[in-house]
Amino acid sequence: MASGRFAPGHLGELTQQVPFEMVDAVLVDTGAVQARVRDLPSRVVVYLLLAAALFTDLGYRQVWCRLVAGLDALAVAAPTSSALAQARRRVGDKPLAALFRLLAGPPAGATRWRGLLVCAIDGTSMFLPDSALNLAVYPRQAGTHGGSGYPMLRLVAVVTCGTRTLIDAVFTPISVGELGCATRLLGCLQPGMLLLADRGFAARQTIDQFAATGADLLIRDKDDRRLPMIRRCSDGSWLSTIGAMTVRVIDAEIIVTLDGQRHVGRYRLLTTLTDHRAFPASDLVTLYHQRWEIETCYLELKSTTLGGRVLRARTPAGISQEVYALLTAYQALRLAMTDATASQPTTSPDRASFTIALHAARDQIIHAAGVIADTTIDLVGAIGRAVLADPLPPRRTRVSPRVVKRAISKHRAKGTIDRTNYQATFKVNIITTAGLTTDPPP
Known part of the structure; x- marks a missing residue:
């Protein structure tokens, strides 16, 4: 452990992902180091905020109790709730934002698809406490x-x-649309990436902005969008233009068979991968299903970690601090899980249970275990061993209805809906002639 007043400042085994030196560096860079050594040094407050992002059902005083539960042999402070609140305001949100920027990014050795790092962009929403200060923003x-x-x-x-x-x-107020937020994420896109996105991001200006970063795109489009056909490719896809940019269009029919019944859906995908030999249309349609990984990410943040709860902070500055702490803690946990699955190349990251990793990380915080790595660094650790010991079963091919399961108003509920997850079979047909809605080339 760190010595003296700094001892409660840890994140259990996840401290190895967010080490003391990293936290101290961002505190210096953002001017948030304490003017004098207090009972609650700024480093300790940062770890308190990160721990609170893992114990979202507890108040900060109870989170503090868990940080010091394994420090019985040390004389540690017993701050009041008011003292913890003052310390959080003193530190502010800038160190947490800087910490997230340091941790954000793909892990080393991330799996690639035909040389491309497959990523997805999408948005979600979160609820905040109903205070006058929050409502002002x-x-x-x-x-x-x-x-x-x-x-x-x-x-x-x-x-x-x-x-x-x-x-x-x-993150922004809900009044700002997803496309407005997307322009602030252009800096993280670069050549060697393949960005997946849904129809909400298929606006011409947004496509131009994404493509200008050098990243390749695979975006779902509206089926009835009128596009000029330049040339048909041998795999059934065809070349077109959006503005001055050449794109490849894939019209596909998805046939789902479950419980003896066939359901047919229509997809139109736009991609900047114009080489149909290197990137066949059927392979791209199958790959597009990976876009749902970002939905699972949001499920882990909002349902597993937050438990569907409203955020804590009653001020906009506190909200910013809390959200950055939540994102940083999530990223640290995901990196620990990635280290574990990478140690066993035959284990897919899909089989790593986020719930098991979260509970293991909480246990390590309570026990103050694994805070500092041994001389022999173990990239797996207790969290990784828990994940590898109880992997999720291989993913089944199944479908589930996309419906509102908890209606905002009981008077607008949708009635009886079959919400059973059925095992299913899928077939992809590339549409080559029928149903094309195109304009002739200029």
Whole structure:
């Protein structure tokens, strides 16, 4: 452990992902180092905030109790809730933002698809405490259902699909659209990436901005968008233009067979991968399913970690601090999980249980275990061993209805819906002639 007043400043085994030196460096860079050595040094406060992002059902006083539970032999402070609140305000949100920027990015040796790092971009929303200060920055969401009961923020992230690690993320008031947030994420895109996105990101200007970064794109488009056909490729896809940019268009029919019944869906994908021999259309349609990895990432953040709860902070500055702490803790945990699965090349990252890793990380915090690495560095550690000892079963081919399971209003519930997950078989047909809605080339 660190000595003296710094002893409670740790994150259990995850301290190896967020070491003392890293926290001290961001505190210096952001001017948040304490003017004098207090009972709550700034480094300790940062770790308190990160631990709180893993114990989201507890108040900060109870989180503190867990940080010091394994330090019985040391004389540690017993701050009041008021003292903890003052310490959090003193540190502010800049060190947490800087810490997230340091950890964000794909892990070393991340799996690539045909030489490309497959990533996805999408947005989600979070609820905030209903305080006057929060409402001044984060409005409620309006709608025919009467609007949201709490202020809301919009979070948009770029995620590595293979490991669900965060490459970058931004959050804004809910009144800012996803496309507005996406422009603030252009800096994390670069050549060698393949970015997957849904139809909401298929605007011409957004496509141009994404492509200008050098990253390749695979974006779903509206089926009835009128595009000029330049040339048909041998795999059934065809070349077109959006503005001055050449893109490849893939029209596909997805046939799902379950419980003896066939369901047919239509997909149109746009991609900057114009070489149909190196990147066949059927392979790209199958790969596009990886976009759902970002939805699983948001599930782990909002449902598994937060437990569907409203965030804690009652001020915009506190919200910023809390969200950056949540993203940093999530990234640290994901990196630990990636180290574990990378130690066994035959184990897919998909089989690593986030829930098991989260509980193992919490246990290590309570026991103050594994804070500093031994002379022989163990990249797996207790968290990794817990994940590898109880892997998830291989993914099944199945479908589940995309419906609202908890209606905002009981008077607008959708009635009886079959929510059973059925095992299914899939078939992809590339549409080559029928149903094309195109304009002739200029």
